[in-house]
Structure formats: structure tokens, C-alpha cells
Amino acid sequence: MVIKISALGSIKGETGVPFLSAVGPRYVGPRCVVKQATVKRCVAALLLVSVASIFYYTHYIISSPLASLIQRDTRPEPAIRCSMMRGATRLPSAPDHRSEARLRTDSKVLVFVETLYSMLGKNIAELLVSNRIKYKLEVAGKSLPVLTNLDKGRYGVLIFENLNKYLQMDKWNRELLDKYCREYSVGIVGFAPSGEESLVGAQLKGFPLFVHTNLRLKDAQLNAASPILRLTRSGETAWGPLPGGDWTIFQANHSTYETLAWAYRDSLDYPANKSPLATVIQDHGRYDGIQRVFFGGGLRFWLHNLLLLDSLSYLSHGQLSLSLNRMILVDVDDIFVGEKGTRLRKNDVMALLATQQRIQALVPGFKFNLGFSGKYFHHGTTEENLGDDMLLENVDKFTWFSHMWNHQQPHLYENVTHLQLDMVLNKQFAKDHGIPTGSGYSVSPHHSGVYPVHEGLYEAWKKVWNIKVTSTEEYPHLRPARLRRGFIHRNIMVLPRQTCGLFTHTIFIDRYPGGRDKLDKSIQGGELFQTIVHNPINIFMTHMSNYGNDRLALYTFESVIKFIQCWTNLRLSSAPPLQLAEKYFQLYPEEADPVWGNPCDDPRHQKIWSRNKTCGQLPGFLVIGPQKTGTTALYTFLSIHPAISSNLPSPDTFEEIQFFNGKNYYKGLDWYMSFFPASKNDSSPNLFEKSATYFDGELVPRRAHALLPKAKLITILLSPARRAYSWYQHTRVHGDLVANNYSFHSVITASDTAPKPLRDLRNRCLNPGKYAQHLERWLSYYPPQQLHIIDGEQLRQNPVETLHELQRFLKITPAFNYSSHLRYDPKKGFFCQVTNEDRTKCLGKSKGRQYPPMEDKSYKLLQRYYLSHNTALVKLLKRLGLRTIPQWLKEDLTDTVMT
Ligand SMILES: Nc1ncnc2c1ncn2[C@@H]1O[C@H](COP(=O)(O)OS(=O)(=O)O)[C@@H](OP(=O)(O)O)[C@H]1O
Numbered sequence: 087m088v089i090k091i092s093a094l095g096s097i098k099g100e101t102g103v104p105f106l107s108a109v110g111p112r113y114v115g116p117r118c119v120v121k122q123a124t125v126k127r128c129v130a131a132l133l134l135v136s137v138a139s140i141f142y143y144t145h146y147i148i149s150s151p152l153a154s155l156i157q158r159d160t161r162p163e164p165a166i167r168c169s170m171m172r173g174a175t176r177l178p179s180a181p182d183h184r185s186e187a188r189l190r191t192d193s194k195v196l197v198f199v200e201t202l203y204s205m206l207g208k209n210i211a212e213l214l215v216s217n218r219i220k221y222k223l224e225v226a227g228k229s230l231p232v233l234t235n236l237d238k239g240r241y242g243v244l245i246f247e248n249l250n251k252y253l254q255m256d257k258w259n260r261e262l263l264d265k266y267c268r269e270y271s272v273g274i275v276g277f278a279p280s281g282e283e284s285l286v287g288a289q290l291k292g293f294p295l296f297v298h299t300n301l302r303l304k305d306a307q308l309n310a311a312s313p314i315l316r317l318t319r320s321g322e323t324a325w326g327p328l329p330g331g332d333w334t335i336f337q338a339n340h341s342t343y344e345t346l347a348w349a350y351r352d353s354l355d356y357p358a359n360k361s362p363l364a365t366v367i368q369d370h371g372r373y374d375g376i377q378r379v380f381f382g383g384g385l386r387f388w389l390h391n392l393l394l395l396d397s398l399s400y401l402s403h404g405q406l407s408l409s410l411n412r413m414i415l416v417d418v419d420d421i422f423v424g425e426k427g428t429r430l431r432k433n434d435v436m437a438l439l440a441t442q443q444r445i446q447a448l449v450p451g452f453k454f455n456l457g458f459s460g461k462y463f464h465h466g467t468t469e470e471n472l473g474d475d476m477l478l479e480n481v482d483k484f485t486w487f488s489h490m491w492n493h494q495q496p497h498l499y500e501n502v503t504h505l506q507l508d509m510v511l512n513k514q515f516a517k518d519h520g521i522p523t524g525s526g527y528s529v530s531p532h533h534s535g536v537y538p539v540h541e542g543l544y545e546a547w548k549k550v551w552n553i554k555v556t557s558t559e560e561y562p563h564l565r566p567a568r569l570r571r572g573f574i575h576r577n578i579m580v581l582p583r584q585t586c587g588l589f590t591h592t593i594f595i596d597r598y599p600g601g602r603d604k605l606d607k608s609i610q611g612g613e614l615f616q617t618i619v620h621n622p623i624n625i626f627m628t629h630m631s632n633y634g635n636d637r638l639a640l641y642t643f644e645s646v647i648k649f650i651q652c653w654t655n656l657r658l659s660s661a662p663p664l665q666l667a668e669k670y671f672q673l674y675p676e677e678a679d680p681v682w683g684n685p686c687d688d689p690r691h692q693k694i695w696s697r698n699k700t701c702g703q704l705p706g707f708l709v710i711g712p713q714k715t716g717t718t719a720l721y722t723f724l725s726i727h728p729a730i731s732s733n734l735p736s737p738d739t740f741e742e743i744q745f746f747n748g749k750n751y752y753k754g755l756d757w758y759m760s761f762f763p764a765s766k767n768d769s770s771p772n773l774f775e776k777s778a779t780y781f782d783g784e785l786v787p788r789r790a791h792a793l794l795p796k797a798k799l800i801t802i803l804l805s806p807a808r809r810a811y812s813w814y815q816h817t818r819v820h821g822d823l824v825a826n827n828y829s830f831h832s833v834i835t836a837s838d839t840a841p842k843p844l845r846d847l848r849n850r851c852l853n854p855g856k857y858a859q860h861l862e863r864w865l866s867y868y869p870p871q872q873l874h875i876i877d878g879e880q881l882r883q884n885p886v887e888t889l890h891e892l893q894r895f896l897k898i899t900p901a902f903n904y905s906s907h908l909r910y911d912p913k914k915g916f917f918c919q920v921t922n923e924d925r926t927k928c929l930g931k932s933k934g935r936q937y938p939p940m941e942d943k944s945y946k947l948l949q950r951y952y953l954s955h956n957t958a959l960v961k962l963l964k965r966l967g968l969r970t971i972p973q974w975l976k977e978d979l980t981d982t983v984m985t
Contacts, residue, residue: 183404307324314393412624555580712778726902745775806952
């Protein structure tokens with residue numbers, strides 16, 4: 087039965103019988119006629135019915151199952167204004183910008199900005215980040231940064247946010263910069279700022295080039311002959327006004343210039359002015375030996391983003407050329423989950439198949455990837471259930487992935503067996519309905535359990551589904567989208583998902599947030615289009631509801647793919663998730679290693695984190711070492727404190743967890759937190775852990791900061807020479823064969839041609855003592871106020887004072903009086919803990935060992951070895967405001983000077 091909406095807003099079937107009467111407000115019209123009431127009363131009653139019907143329609147019908155029965159004529163059709171779609175051909179391949187010159191510079195861009203906060207500078211930086219192009223920001227007008235490194239240029243292209251800053255540079259710097267550009271064949275990009283309107287062209291200082299500013303323009307086009315165009319495809323017109331009324335155009339008076347893009351005057355005053363005006367112009371370098379590209383507008387115009395990427399590629403001689411391959415996967419999540427009225431009917435499934443076929447012609451290998459929660463199969467209206475059936479009839483036309491059986495969030499399962507049982511139900515559903523189960527891909531409802539990691543999910547996925555790939559928008563955070571990254575955990579590859587602007591509730595085009603214009607802008611050069619331009623691998627998440635009703639997802643993806651084809655030379659393709667993941671980590675191998683952030687720093691993450699976990703289970707301060715400086719004594723003395731608690735011991739490494747360095751990091755956050763007693767509070771400033779190997783671990787400061795940015799850090803320093811000797815003795819006692827075969831002196835003097843095990847031992851022995859170098863690394867992540875340095879000699883000789891100072895740094899009140907809890911034990915030769923029975927309880931025999939003193943020649947040699955490091959340490963300590971330089975440091979340095 088076709089349902090029509092009557093002029094008054096009530097709904098009638100084909101028979102003309104009011105459809106609403108059974109369920110809507112009482113229909114009183116006919117009674118009015120029967121009773122022969124006055125015309126006035128009749129009109130009033132009819133009016134009332136009409137109003138009630140309109141109200142009912144707008145408030146109930148649209149969101150009811152009936153909505154799906156109503157023919158909507160608002161459904162958008164993909165229509166891109168593109169000559170190529172009308173038969174114009176695509177160039178077979180884009181030019182290769184690579185030349186030998188690219189080898190003379192690093193693949194990095196130097197961006198001169200007006201200020202660190204200026205808008206265009208920010209846009210440029212964002213574009214570079216989105217494309218993972220390395221860059222350095224420099225405020226123009228200050229002295230130039232170092233441009234070369236040995237015989238290589240540090241930057242492949244220079245960008246001036248404001249061209250005038252380049253033109254008005256002081257003579258000395260300008261000459262230096264131009265010389266660098268000529269010597270290393272480095273090109274310059276400059277953005278002309280908007281200024282006063284100048285109808286008579288103003289000459290660009292020093293160049294045979296003139297500008298007009300503050301113009302309104304329309305209908306942009308590209309020069310098909312330009313050698314710069316690589317990513318960008320020419321031959322089309324971006325119809326309509328260009329954004330902003332402050333465009334600059336260029337007029338050249340020399341053969342060195344070639345127009346890259348032009349547009350037309352958009353002004354009622356100039357109706358007949360049809361001459362193209364150059365908006366982006368290339369300087370081939372025939373005038374002064376430097377290649378440049380000048381932009382007459384900022385990055386507000388979408389096409390300029392592409393032209394800037396192409397300019398970087400061209401001017402860097404291919405060093406900054408991006409791959410032209412783009413892979414696209416569209417996940418259709420919850421294919422059987424949805425309210426009645428939002429689900430797919432047969433027609434929708436047919437449209438899905440038809441669109442898929444059309445997209446396949448443009449994107450080889452493309453198949454919609456359907457995610458299912460079996461429990462909700464056949465939960466729609468009769469027509470929608472037929473839609474479900476039709477999906478299954480075409481099961482092999484799509485790829486499939488498993489969701490949770492009941493769409494439950496995995497982080498809510500504390501018991502992994504229950505989680506597995508739910509997954510088994512979904513798997514059984516798949517088998518019963520002929521849905522393939524071997525894709526190795528799954529997506530978790532609301533990203534739950536993927537990141538922040540819920541170990542149970544990874545375990546259950548592996549066991550039940552043999553999952554190898556998943557995707558999320560949450561790592562490291564939802565926003566900004568350009569910073570989303572991938573990682574690998576427990577051999578499951580987690581890919582970043584991209585944003586497409588469609589959500590579960592975007593069902594009708596007229597209700598699209600911001601209106602249809604906004605969606606079309608996103609498709610036609612805006613966010614969605616740029617996302618595909620910037621990301622070699624795109625996984626978009628959509629929902630079943632986006633494919634019913636107005637079928638917005640079909641419209642969106644077909645349109646954006648056509649727009650990409652129209653305006654770029656990108657080669658689109660698709661592949662199953664496992665292949666995408668392998669490709670992703672081939673492209674970005676450095677991302678494989680995760681960096682665990684703190685779920686409490688992000689309210690979204692907290693929402694999808696198990697309620698059994700709290701940030702109170704993370705330490706407030708870390709004792710970071712280095713080894714053999716007295717860290718165990720400090721750990722033990724801190725543990726006496728009634729207000730301070732440490733981690734639980736590890737079965738392998740005793741009091742140390744050693745999480746941030748080495749393999750334990752890959753065990754994940756749940757593993758780390760299992761060492762800390764659960765606390766109801768959200769922060770435990772007096773909870774700590776000490777792992778002496780943290781100090782010199784290359785990756786440790788970055789990892790520690792990502793998880794514990796507010797943590798305080800405590801380090802103990804003593805003579806690096808004596809520390810190295812203590813470490814050597816410790817290693818011998820632990821049965822290290824090399825240490826037992828070689829004397830200390832042989833170890834520290836081992837040359838680079840010595841056997842590898844000996845070299846390794848030498849490095850492990852000596853490297854931690856390069857204190858300044860390691861501390862600088864920590865300080866590149868943590869502010870100095872969070873770092874407390876303990877003099878190891880003071881800890882040994884006067885631990886009471888050391889601990890009182892430490893309590894002040896940690897702001898622990900009331901302070902605990904250590905003087906009655908620590909006492910010097912002459913037999914041990916160290917301070918020890920005082921027991922309740924007034925005896926001393928000292929550290930075990932492995933701390934404060936007896937061994938012969940270090941040979942003088944070794945000490946002298948180490949003093950020389952550490953001279954530069956110790957000198958740097960003095961400087962660093964002074965910079966940090968330390969009033970007294972430790973005695974051992976003075977001695978290490980003085981003795982060296984005397985020898
Ligand atoms: N109170 C007290 N008791 C015992 N030992 C003390 C104490 N204070 C400092 N020290 C010094 O600590 C050195 C061991 O350092 P660590 O605990 O950091 O070693 S480890 O890295 O954890 O193995 C240890 O080194 P060795 O003397 O070489 O054994 C001691 O010199």
C-alpha cells in the first residue's frame with residue numbers, strides 16, 4: 087500500500103480511509119456533519135483536527151516505524167559537476183617530481199610564521215601534520231635557524247606564511263637564505279597577505295611581479311601544463327565564489343613565471359571582465375636561480391591544500407612527494423541493530439548493492455564491510471526483516487565482521503569467560519546463517535576495550551575469533567582526528583579510523599547537522615575529501631541507519647569518490663582489513679609500539695574503562711634510578727612512611743616492576759596496574775614505584791610522561807665512576823660470564839673492536855653514568871619542578887635529612903620524623919631501619935657489598951671518561967637552581983684537573 091500525505095497533514099491509505107484514526111488523536115470530522123452542527127463549529131473542529139494531525143505527524147510518525155513507509159523525495163543523488171564524469175579522460179599517470187637534488191636535503195619543511203599563534207601558520211602546520219610531513223616552525227624576523235647539517239640541507243622547502251616577511255628580510259639574512267636555496271636547490275613557498283586594494287599593480291620588492299589585492303574571485307581553474315600538478319588533477323572548474331573577499335592576484339613581467347591557478351573577478355562592477363587572474367604562480371627560477379610558488383590566498387580555499395602539497399613535492403624534487411595510492415574501507419556497523427523504521431528494507435539493500443557495484447568501477451576491490459550482532463537479526467518490521475533476509479541472500483557480495491552478540495560493551499565484562507561465551511553465540515549465529523567467519527577483523531561497540539585496552543577483550547577475540555585486526559577512533563585520542571594513530575597489542579593490529587561525518591542518528595538529509603550544505607562542503611573539497619587526500623589508508627565507520635531512509639552513506643561515499651576522481655590523480659583501491667593493516671604497518675612501522683596514555687586524562691576514555699580500575703591505581707611518584715646509587719635503601723626507607731605506599735612485589739624482579747623499559751611495557755596498562763592496590767580515590771600522590779633501570783632507558787621518559795604526566799620523579803646521583811664499579815661487582819655476583827672473565831679495567835677499556843658481549847657489558851656499565859644526557863631527556867618531557875635530585879652520598883651518610891627534604895618536595899604533611907626510625911649500624915657500615923624491638927634491620931647482603939676498592943688507574947680513567955658528562959651535569963644542576971654541587975662531583979672534576 088502506498089501511503090500519501092494529505093494536504094492537511096493527515097495520512098490516508100489508497101482507499102482514502104484516514105490512516106491515523108486507529109492510533110492518533112480521535113477523528114471527529116464526520117460526526118460534525120452527521121449532527122448538522124453550525125458551520126462555525128465545524129470549521130473550528132476541522133482546524134483542531136488538522137493541527138492535532140500535524141502535531142502527531144511531526145512528533146510521532148517521523149520517529150515511528152511508519153516513517154519508513156512514507157516515500158521521501160528528499161533523498162539526495164550523487165551529482166558532481168565534473169567534466170571527467172561526462173567523458174573527459176584522466177591522464178594516465180601523474181608526473182614524478184624526483185630528481186637527484188632531493189638527496190641533498192632532509193625531508194623536512196621550515197615554516198616561517200608571523201607568530202606562533204597566527205591562523206595561516208596553524209593551518210599550514212596542521213596540513214603538514216595530517217600528511218606526516220616533518221616540519222619546524224620559526225617566527226619570521228628573528229635570526230635564522232641552522233640550515234645545514236654537515237654537507238646536507240636540513241630543509242627541503244621553506245614556507246613563508248607571510249610573503250612580505252621574506253621580501254622585507256634584512257639583507258644579511260636574505261642573502262644567507264637565498265644562498266642556501268641556490269646551493270641545495272631548495273624552493274620557497276610564500277603566501278601573499280591581503281592588504282589595501284591596489285588597482286594599479288604594486289610591484290613585489292625585487293621581482294618583476296605585480297600584485298593586486300583584496301579582490302573577490304570566482305570559478306577557479308588550473309593550468310594543465312604546470313609541472314607542479316601531481317596529486318591535483320587539472321581540467322575542472324571549481325564553480326562559484328572563492329572563500330573570502332581578500333584575494334591577491336599576480337601579474338608577471340618575466341618568462342620565469344608560469345600561472346598555476348587562476349580565477350575570475352566576482353564583482354558586479356566588472357560584469358564583462360572575463361580575463362583570468364593568476365591566483366597561484368610559479369617562479370621557475372630563471373630570474374635569480376631560486377624556484378618559488380606564490381599563493382594569492384591562504385588555505386581557506388580547499389584546492390590550495392592540494393596545490394600546497396604538490397608545491398612541496400615539486401620544490402623538494404620529490405623528497406616530499408606523497409604516495410598517490412589511497413585505500414578505502416567502509417564499515418557498516420550494526421547491520422542488524424536498529425530501531426524499527428531505521429532499518430534496511432529490500433529496496434535499501436538493492437541500492438546498497440547497486441552503489442557498491444558503481445563504486446567498484448572507481449575503487450577496485452571495494453565491498454561494504456558489514457558488522458553484525460546476531461541477537462538483533464529480524465528485529466524490524468516485516469519489510470525490514472525481508473531486508474535482513476536479502477542481505478543474507480547476498481552474503482558473498484559483502485565482507486563481514488563480528489561485533490558483540492548483544493552489542494554489549496566488552497569493558498563491562500570483568501569475567502573473560504562470559505565475554506567469550508557471548509562471542510561464541512555470535513559466531514554460532516554467523517555459521518547458522520552462512521556468514522563468513524574468517525576475516526580476522528572485529529570492531530568493538532563504542533570502541534570499548536580496544537583503547538584503553540581491556541585485556542579480556544583481546545584475549546577473548548583471539549580465542550574465539552582469531553582476531554588479527556581491529557580499528558578505533560580513540561587512540562591516542564578522538565580529537566584532533568589528524569593525530570589518530572595505530573598500534574599493535576598482543577599481536578592484534580589496531581588501525582585508526584577516519585571521520586566521515588555520518589553517525590547513527592544521521593538518517594535524513596534535511597536533518598543533517600549544519601544542513602545539506604555542510605555535508606556537500608565536506609564531500610566537495612572539505613573535511614571528508616581532505617581526509618582521503620591525507621590518509622593512505624582510510625577506514626570509515628558508518629551505521630546501518632545511514633543506508634536506510636535517505637541512504638546518506640551511499641550518497642556520501644559515491645559523491646566523495648567521484649569528487650576525488652574528478653580533482654585528483656589519486657589511485658583508489660580497497661582490500662580486506664587484514665591486508666589494509668599489513669600495509670598500514672609497512673608504511674608506519676614506528677607506530678607498532680603502543681604508547682599507553684592515562685585513561686583519566688580523557689573523559690571519553692574513562693567512560694569505556696572498567697569500573698574496577700581507577701587512577702588511584704597509578705603511582706604519584708617514581709624513583710627512576712640509576713642502578714647502584716642506593717635506590718633500594720630509598721625504596722625501603724620510603725616504605726616505612728605511614729602515608730606512603732609502594733607497588734606490590736614482582737615475582738621476577740622483586741620490588742621493581744620495570745614497566746616503562748623493556749618487554750613488560752607490552753603487557754599493557756592492566757598488567758602495570760595490577761601491582762598497585764586498588765584505591766577508591768582518583769589519585770594517589772603518595773603511591774610510588776621504583777625501577778632503577780628507568781633512568782637511562784631511551785623510551786622511558788616518553789612512555790612515563792604519556793601515562794603519568796603529573797608524576798614527580800626522584801633520581802639519585804653519585805660518582806659515575808663509583809657507580810660503574812658497584813654495578814660491575816653486582817653483575818659478577820649475579821653470575822654474568824663476561825663480567826667474571828674480565829677485570830673491571832678490561833671492561834671499561836674494551837675497544838669498539840672487542841667481542842660484542844664485552845662491548846655490550848662495557849656499554850651497560852658506563853652509559854647510565856652519563857647523567858646530564860639522560861636527565862636532559864627526562865626534562866624534555868617533564869618540567870624541572872617535578873624532578874628531585876638526591877645526592878647519593880648524602881643518602882648514604884645522612885638518610886634522615888635526605889628523607890626530610892624529600893618529604894618537603896613531595897609535600898607530605900604531617901612530615902614523618904625519620905630520626906627515630908633509622909640508625910647507623912656499624913657492622914653493616916650503613917644506616918638501617920629500627921625495628922619495634924629497637925634492633926636494626928639492614929638491607930640484604932647484596933646491598934652494601936664487600937669488595938676490593940677500585941684500582942686507582944681505573945678511577946682516573948673513568949674521571950677522564952666522564953669529564954665532559956660531569957661538566958655538563960654541573961651546568962645542568964646550576965640551571966635547575968641547585969645551590970650546592972655534590973662533593974663527589976667536585977672531587978671527580980678536581981682530581982681530573984690535577985692529573
Ligand atoms: N642504607 C644502605 N644500605 C645498603 N646499601 C646502601 C645504603 N645506602 C646506600 N647504599 C648503596 O646502595 C647501593 C645499591 O644500590 P641500589 O639499591 O640502587 O642497587 S640496585 O640497582 O637496586 O641493584 C649499594 O652499593 P654497593 O655498596 O656496591 O653494594 C650501597 O653502596
